[in-house]
Amino acid sequence: MKYLDEYRDGDAARRIARAIASITARPWTLMEICGGQTHSIVRFGIDELLPPEITLVHGPGCPVCVTPLELIEKAILLASRPDVTFCSFGDMLRVPGRDRDLLAVKAAGGDVRIVYSPLDAVKIAVENPDRQVVFFAVGFETTAPANAMAVYQAHRQGLSNFSMLVSHVTVPPAIEAILSSPDNQVQGFLAAGHVCAIMGYTEYEPIAKKYAVPIVVTGFEPVDLLQGIYRCVRQLEEGRCEVENAYGRSVTRPGNVTAQRVMREVFEVTDRKCRGIGEIPQSGLGLRGQYAVYDAEVRFGLSDVSLDEPSECISGIILQGLKKPFDCPAFGTACTPEHPLGATMVSSEGACAAYYRYRSPHHVQSVA
């Protein structure tokens, strides 16, 4: 694989970090949208290279973390049914529902399978016509096209035993929700490079203008992230608020038009609850009328499951960038990867998981 070593090069990273320090005159708070970016920052220690004026806060872009508790509970109910083969990305299996997770359902005899692509779930449905195969379709715009394609394929093949539990959310409304909050501290955004690879970045342009905030499309490797930070800080210092693309090797302004077409064919914009932030109007994707027959909530009559988030978990505040994992009294005590209170502690993109795995409150950071 190319494009890895050169973007993890220590000399290049330090060079950009010095450039950031040289243009930084005032304190700035930036938010990286995606949990993958958060993990890169903590795993490589990117924040340690930054001048003290720059604060990075971690955004809501973790598909596992924003999936509402009631959807997790619906997944658990479905996976527990003897007639259902429940397919999911691996990352969702550890997220706690009301009293257990999908791994526990599997251990108790539920037919829960990890798949790498939603199309694998379609294949399982074709091969097992006597089973109801349900795919847990979570995530932002990154996973939406492949999930849309799975429904599209199922429809074309006339599959009556395939359905999806849909919990798709989109990034721009989440950014607007954060910026509209009276407690907002974020002055600039690092937009998620892979989301923009699908969607392009035209939809961020009105947000940058309306809220006077720079948004820089940013990748995931150390050099990518530092370049994104550099361009965001430069805008802030120069008093600009534009959308810039610092991830040109993957992202174009219009994005992947073919992927967008398949998304629009299958999904429509709906109101959606976002774990931690709450109900955001027009923030999610749901199946369009002609594909509603593939909606697992409809097929299995699951519409009225309702649950409150556990009160001791502050993941909602963390997902809005208002607090960091170490600010949570339960972090590392009542809440650990073995006994998580919230999804942010178990997801491979969750901020709490990143801090637990790569840092500890007693660990003194140092740059070699």
Next chain:
Amino acid sequence: MTMSDALRFDFTCPIPIAEYPRVLLAHGGGGRLMQQLIGRMFKKGFDGLGLQADVDAAEVVINGGRLAFTTDSFVVHPLRFPGGDIGSLAVYGTVNDLATSGARPLCISTSFIIEEGLPMETLWEIVLSIREAALEADVRIVTGDTKVVDRGKGDGLFINTAGIGLITHDRMIGPAAIEPGDVVLLNGDLGRHGIAIMAAREGLQFETEIESDAAPLNGLVQALIDADVPLHCVRDLTRGGLASALNEIAAASGKGIHVDERQVPVREDVRGACEILGFDPLYVANEGRMVFFVPEDAADRALEILSSQEQGRGACRIGVVRDADAGRVTLTSTIGATRILDMLSGEQLPRIC
């Protein structure tokens, strides 16, 4: 506690308190959950019976002779994968466990738990593979057992082994022997076995086929012992990978281990596959990789000896033992920052995007 007291304990003690009412797959993943299971179930249940739970091979003294004794089970799916199969894996895994105590492997047993319906041809191929691996590792196969279970009750074939080795050196090789200043050596690139299995199991295709690193490593250990290199600790890096092995050693020794990520060899194709799957190669399984803890003044000689053998061609220094960060593993990242290298909770699960 006498033996009879220890046995009576089984009848009086309630089931150890566990937060999980059922065993999860993650309890076998080589991470913290497995440590908890072993600690709360097996260490507790077998207390007073001589269990040496923190080593890959137990040392048993019989009539003054020191023997290494180990057992292992192989449940790999698919049975054949690029670079090996369940048969060669069973031999290498057992031999490598014995070698971690510095023992010369003598003989092993193989028990076959076969699922009804397994093609005879497949079984024969695996038997021949075991034979070849045993010849390669210079170990005898002296006994075995055969069971057949109903279709659906096994995954084609499970193999259980036991192994006995002879300890001829007079050192104590294990976590307790490591000292601040020790150098950590590794015999080659990481992660190929785990990715090869994953790719074969899930039908994932990469630009080049990634072959398992499965190999017998007793020759490496024996060469170091023959050359009188003062080996402090040896560990093979199987489930849970380098990170879990180092965490176990750090915890058992109470010393800090510091690794420089820039020195840890991972092949480009493995790194690429890990990026796609969302895995960290430091946690991915290996079946032909070991870490060796040796004093600084013996490190160059040890590296030379390792590098002169086929299984040690890629040998390199990856870290040091320190007093600081006692019981922990720390890591200098590729861009030069320092962080914790923690043990995983359960298994690495593929990420979403």
